Amino acid sequence: MRNIWIICRKELGTYFVSPIAYLLLAMFAIIFGFFFWNSLGYFVYLGMQSQMRGQPFPMNLNEQIVRPLLSNVGVIGLFFIPMITMRLFAEEKRSGTIELLTTSPVRDVEVIIGKWLAAVVLYACLLLVTALNFLFLFKYGNPDWKPIAIGYLGLLLQAGSLLAIGTFISTLTKNQIIAGAVTFGVLLLLWVLEWVSGYETATWAKALAYMSVITHFESFAKGVLESKDAIFYATLIFLGLFFTARSVESLRWRS
Amino acid sequence: MISVKELTKKYARSLAVDHISFEVNKGEIVGFLGPNGAGKTTTMRMLTCFLWPTSGTATVAGFDVIEKPLEVKKRIGYLPESPPLYQEMITEEYLSFVGKLKGLSGAELPKRIEYVCERCAIGDVKNKQLGKLSKGYRQRVGLAQAIIHNPDVLILDEPTAGLDPKQINETRDLVKSLAGDHTIILSTHILSEVEQTCQQVIIINKGKVIATDSVRNLQARARGAESVLVEVGGRNGKLDWAGVQQRLGQIPGVNRVVVKDTGAERTIFEIESAKQFVRGDLARTIVEAGWDLNELRPTAMSLEEIFLQLTGDERSATPVEAETTEK
Numbered sequence: 048m049r050n051i052w053i054i055c056r057k058e059l060g061t062y063f064v065s066p067i068a069y070l071l072l073a074m075f076a077i078i079f080g081f082f083f084w085n086s087l088g089y090f091v092y093l094g095m096q097s098q099m100r101g102q103p104f105p106m107n108l109n110e111q112i113v114r115p116l117l118s119n120v121g122v123i124g125l126f127f128i129p130m131i132t133m134r135l136f137a138e139e140k141r142s143g144t145i146e147l148l149t150t151s152p153v154r155d156v157e158v159i160i161g162k163w164l165a166a167v168v169l170y171a172c173l174l175l176v177t178a179l180n181f182l183f184l185f186k187y188g189n190p191d192w193k194p195i196a197i198g199y200l201g202l203l204l205q206a207g208s209l210l211a212i213g214t215f216i217s218t219l220t221k222n223q224i225i226a227g228a229v230t231f232g233v234l235l236l237l238w239v240l241e242w243v244s245g246y247e248t249a250t251w252a253k254a255l256a257y258m259s260v261i262t263h264f265e266s267f268a269k270g271v272l273e274s275k276d277a278i279f280y281a282t283l284i285f286l287g288l289f290f291t292a293r294s295v296e297s298l299r300w301r302s
Numbered sequence: 303m304i305s306v307k308e309l310t311k312k313y314a315r316s317l318a319v320d321h322i323s324f325e326v327n328k329g330e331i332v333g334f335l336g337p338n339g340a341g342k343t344t345t346m347r348m349l350t351c352f353l354w355p356t357s358g359t360a361t362v363a364g365f366d367v368i369e370k371p372l373e374v375k376k377r378i379g380y381l382p383e384s385p386p387l388y389q390e391m392i393t394e395e396y397l398s399f400v401g402k403l404k405g406l407s408g409a410e411l412p413k414r415i416e417y418v419c420e421r422c423a424i425g426d427v428k429n430k431q432l433g434k435l436s437k438g439y440r441q442r443v444g445l446a447q448a449i450i451h452n453p454d455v456l457i458l459d460e461p462t463a464g465l466d467p468k469q470i471n472e473t474r475d476l477v478k479s480l481a482g483d484h485t486i487i488l489s490t491h492i493l494s495e496v497e498q499t500c501q502q503v504i505i506i507n508k509g510k511v512i513a514t515d516s517v518r519n520l521q522a523r524a525r526g527a528e529s530v531l532v533e534v535g536g537r538n539g540k541l542d543w544a545g546v547q548q549r550l551g552q553i554p555g556v557n558r559v560v561v562k563d564t565g566a567e568r569t570i571f572e573i574e575s576a577k578q579f580v581r582g583d584l585a586r587t588i589v590e591a592g593w594d595l596n597e598l599r600p601t602a603m604s605l606e607e608i609f610l611q612l613t614g615d616e617r618s619a620t621p622v623e624a625e626t627t628e629k
Binding site: 060146148 | 314373389391399400404
């Protein structure tokens, strides 16, 4: 435990000492801010229309603003996650500091979990920035907070699994750019796998769509805590970290 | 302290380390000597648990590197060929991170940081970013991180590579000063380094140990095969070289007198001797016999030549032969 924390602290230090973390925070805030402003504008427009027609139709902050926005956070994350994970191991391999980590009296697993945890904490900070936007809703309306909390839990789980995959890919190369590009490709593919269910109903299509990381987020976006979806993300996290461990171990066989 | 038996490392296409065995006793400084690509780094990496051996065993302080890697790692300080520094970290922050990683905590940690900073003379760059340090300082910070947890064994991979002569001397002195507290293995391809810092040498080439000896023995071996080059000139432009050869051959300790080159006025002899100091006798004999001593030059086999001979290098020619081919 202590070692995990030491590694995690060091990684967070790297993120926050260099401009990486602040750059990501700023970009995330701007992009999500735009999304939020847009969707709020549309909500207000709909509200005015419904008043002008004289026949008000149901307006719901949770359904019309929070739910689509939370799904969009995941999409922004898709672009940001490779930037967070690409350096985790690739940089250590390039600079040779991996020799320090693997010859120190710590287990590989502790190094891996520490690094992944740091990435998750950084991502949580990004999520916190988006949460600030939702505070406005509480000031001017009264949305239900529970679906929002569950939505954020889902976002964190989803990001955790994608970060684990990114961490694994980062162990495969010395080159950060390659790690980042491959991670982005893999994540994008995992994202769009769900499309096949649009025209195909065979078992393979269902299985493929099930693998998609967004199908499992829908329940969270609705504010429903589905254990099978939580387990899906947890499994993905475990698999990602497991393959990372195997990959780091294989470094000891090669040079 | 370190015991290596039949250690082997195979890569996909090559055999990097081929059944090597050696022992290192507590408190010794051992030089790991060999040309580039001989398998020095691979062997060291196996000792530090960075690489797993293909076969064979190695134990450090009684712990097997495969079965008890954590125990081994606790007792080893390792400086890889390029110091494993995080460019963006501050020196002190880095040492604190490594210290914690090696299991230091509480009040002990700042004490050890203070100690290694003083020992490695890096106190004045404590608050500098590692990426901005000069090569010499980077090497010393690398050494500082290796000794921060006061390990029994220090493994240093080419600690002086890429440094300027002044820094090389400083690093050597530092390594020597660490000898009392730690058992040290250092690798190098520079012979004088071994002569100056180590007590024991392990010569390795193409993955095999080809000699294990103390530096003193190796030097003795080098001197044992001493040969001297003498150029003798005659008075009035005449020289009876056969007479000179016979006269010199009578000097005690001289094994063989070979005529290398002969001319009307001078002759060059190569004299092989078992004894170390025949040069004085040679000079005296020549002068007393009334000949001119134009040149007297030892062509003693240096450690360099022994090394080249052992590693089977083609360039193991003696300086004389090299000169002749140039002509």
